[in-house]
Amino acid sequence: MTSQTTAGTRHDPTDVLIIGAGASGATAAKVLTESGLRVVALEKGPWRTKETFSGDELASINRYDLWPDPLLNPRTHRTGVDEPATTQLFCPVPQMVGGGTVHWQGWLPRFTEEDFRFHSVVGDVPGASLADWPISYAELEPYYTAVEWAFGVSGQAGANRYESFRSKGYPCPPMPMSRYAEKYHRGAAALGWNTFPTPQAALSQPFDGRPATVLSAFAQQHGDPSGTRSSALNVFVPQAVATGRYDLRPDSVVREITVDARGRATGAVYEDAEGRLHEQRADVVVLACGAVETARLMLLSRSAAHPHGLGNENDLVGRNVTFHEFSSAVATFDDPIYAWAGGGYVSASSFEFYGHDDSRGFAGGGHMATSGVGIPLPINWSLPDRPAWGAEAKRVDREHFNHSMAASMVVHDLPQHDNRVDLDDEVVDDWGLPVARITLTPHENDLAMGRFLIDRSAEILEAAGATSVQKVYPDRVTGNCSHQHGTARMGNDPETSVLDRDCRAHTVENLFVVDGSSFPTGTGANPTLTIMANAWRVAERIAAGRDAATRG
DSSP states (O other), X not given: OOSSOOOSEEEEXXXXXXXXXXXXXHHHHHHHHHTTOOEEEEOSSOOOOGGGOOOOHIIIIISOSSSOOTTTSOOEEESSTTSOOEEOOOSOOOOSTTGGGGTOOOBOOOOOGGGGGHHHHHOOOTTOOOOOOSSOHHHHHHHHHHHHHHHTOBOOTTOSTTOOOOSSOOSBOOOOOOHHHHHHHHXXXXXXXXXXXXXXXXXXXOBTTBOOOOOOSOOTTSOOTTSOSOOIIIIXXXXXXXXXXXXXXXXXXXXXXXXXXXXXXXXXXXXXXXXOEEEEEEEEEEEOSOHHHHHHHHHHOOOSSOTTOTTOTTSOXXXXXXXXXXXXXXXXXXXXXXXXXXXXXXXXXXXXXXXXXXXXSSSOOOOEEEEOSOOSTTTTTTSTTOOSSHXXXXXXXXXXTTTEEEEEEEOOOOOOTXXXXXXXXXXXXXXXXXXXXXXXOOOHHHHXXXXXXXXXXXXXXXXXXXXXXXXXXXXXXXXXXOOOBOTTOBOSOTTTOSBOTTXXXXXXXXXXXXXXXGOSSOOSSOOHHHHHHHHHHHHHHHHHHHHHHHHO
């Protein structure tokens, strides 16, 4: 070990060490253990059971029951390198077994073929650092199918006119249509625009021994007390555990990835819940912490062999970060919508303006979808000009609570070289480690796309019969999607990327990254299905490589 950290307990080596047990880490663990490899996983947060989740809005939304506690796990943000960074909960993701899939609504659209060659399609965009992916949709397609069928995804193959080819349909039919989904479909149809049931990680009918998902208003940002929503916690973790080859250690804070004199990864030093240091050695190390924390850990892992951080010889680790942005047009209807009930804001989507079109004046497009306007407690608190108290506040509640819905969109924010994650030089976390500092300036393309998609969303609501529509244009990227990509790009050229096409670090032959860090572009759709599909693909290659080495 060439690092400065002195480990306490040294554990026997394992075949593969995975840092993180969220969407990507749990997927990789399932595939690797079912391939016969021994896996140790270190997860920063707790391993919670369904009995610990509830519809408590104050706990889930206001008191960090699922979110990282900003006092223990701060993060800093600034909009330019010349500005001071402020401590804030930027782009939070639950730090626990299951990761972001614990709190999600579960949108699982596929990317399109165009997404994987976006630079070739749109050309150079001034100020952006676009790059094609080194893999194609066709290469990833079997893994999309594998994840969809493992999770029992509910959807309707072929309903999305703009989807790329599929080798197999969805395992479950679409979820029941809500009133707000019906409004969305009706409005888009009146405009001649295609819509489709949003594919989601929920079971519309019993599947693979699991019951149909319990529909609840307390879905987004809440854990699932019924255990019927598909998630890494409910599906992939139990499958990996069932092999008997998965040693999952929660409440384990990794301080650094260790290396030998040649610069190869040897394992990790971590701190357990009692503050004791451990070293876990492994033949292969896999990072699955999310794009922000993976970049942070790579930068923290400095040694004589990697003085600027692991895999950071070309100062690319942490750069080109993208986050998406979620915003809406909000409408009121005369008839009740009940948009707070029955599973939040999913059920209807459109890719009508997803693909690139030169005539729009900006590059790319985004996923549009119906929304509720929040969970019951704060449903109308954020409406423009809403009174905070008194009779007028009650009147607004009566008019809007059951009568409001939103049509929303995901902005495909463009990667920029200077948008990055690095280490803050002043703020540390509760373990004394420098926190992730995010430097993020929105590209004008992001803002133009947001305005365009919000205008189209408003048109859908108006065509559906809304009595009033308010547009909420994004003016910055806030990280409100909890989507993270791009800090350790994969590519064929080591001079312009951190990872190769199999997500192996160019300069660390036994280090892999399976979360959204590897994405060359963020695309305009929710990333988790692609993250899991790619993690499955990479895990298969790790297993195949280990098998070939054993035979050799």
